[in-house]
Every structure is written in structure tokens, then in C-alpha cells.
Amino acid sequence: MAEPAYAERRVSEPAIAEPPIAEQEEIGDPDQQRRKTVNVVCTVINVLCALFAVVLALHIILVLGSANQSNGFASMINSWSSAVSLGLRDLFVPANEKVRTFLNDGLAAILWLVIAALLTYLIRKFALPGPRRVSHYRRVWR
Numbered sequence: 001m002a003e004p005a006y007a008e009r010r011v012s013e014p015a016i017a018e019p020p021i022a023e024q025e026e027i028g029d030p031d032q033q034r035r036k037t038v039n040v041v042c043t044v045i046n047v048l049c050a051l052f053a054v055v056l057a058l059h060i061i062l063v064l065g066s067a068n069q070s071n072g073f074a075s076m077i078n079s080w081s082s083a084v085s086l087g088l089r090d091l092f093v094p095a096n097e098k099v100r101t102f103l104n105d106g107l108a109a110i111l112w113l114v115i116a117a118l119l120t121y122l123i124r125k126f127a128l129p130g131p132r133r134v135s136h137y138r139r140v141w142r
Contacts, residue, residue, distance in 0.1 A: 031129050038127045042120040049116030052084040056109040063101040086111055 059081035067074045082089060085108045092103040 035128060038123060042123055045119050045123075046116050049112045049119075053109040053112045055080045055084055056105045056112070060102055060105050060109075064098050081105060084108070084112070 058077050062074050062077055088104050088108045092100060094100050
């Protein structure tokens with residue numbers, strides 16, 4: 001069978017040889033492991049403090065909703081919230097138990113979130129290296 005007159009002709013291009021790489025150096029971040037460790041520590045602190053705040057918020061919801069304190073879940077949340085209340089259970093003592101729980105446990109929950117933010121800020125501030133400054137010098141001709 002004959003090739004048609006309009007068939008493409010394929011021309012092979014000459015292969016361009018790239019010069020071999022004499023030496024290849026990997027540039028890494030010397031502080032990478034420290035950054036990863038600091039991030040893990042800060043994440044653990046944030047998760048624990050948020051968990052404590054959630055337990056206190058659950059206790060506030062159960063008290064405001066007049067939950068049965070003899071229920072197993074309600075008594076478990078009550079005992080956990082008393083453990084993480086930062087000693088603020090009797091800071092405010094109004095006559096109404098719902099207002100007392102809202103004020104005391106609400107303040108403790110807010111303090112847990114502030115503690116988490118402050119701790120992670122300080123850890124990142126002192127454990128991580130600051131930005132590297134590049135010094136540029138200018139020669140002055142006299």
C-alpha cells in the first residue's frame with residue numbers, strides 16, 4: 001500500500017545531552033524538628049484546655065436545664081467539672097443555683113481558654129527561633 005502524498009514526515013530531533021550534575025546539595029530547615037515538636041505541644045495544650053472548657057459548658061447546660069443529678073451522665077459531668085473549675089466553684093454565691101453555676105463555671109471555662117492561648121503564645125515565642133535577619137553592608141568610598 002502506498003503512502004498518501006500528504007502524510008506527515010517525522011523528523012527526529014537530535015537529543016540534547018544535559019551536563020551531568022557534579023554535586024547536588026539538599027537545603028533543609030535546621031529548625032524543622034523543633035517546629036514540629038512545638039506545634040504538637042501547643043496542639044495538646046489547646047485540645048486539653050478546650051476539653052476542660054467543654055466539660056464546664058456541659059455542666060452549665062445541665063444545671064440550667066434542671067437535669068436529674070442522680071443520672072449517671074449528669075453526675076459524671078458534675079464531678080469532672082468540679083475537678084477542672086480552678087477553685088472558682090464558690091467565687092460568686094448568689095441565692096439562685098443556676099446563676100451561681102453560670103457565673104462560676106462560665107468564668108472557669110473562659111479562663112481555661114485564656115490559659116491555653118497564653119501558654120501557646122509563650123511557648124511559640126520562646127521555643128521557636130525568630131525570623132532570620134539578613135544584614136546588608138554598603139561600602140562607602142572616601
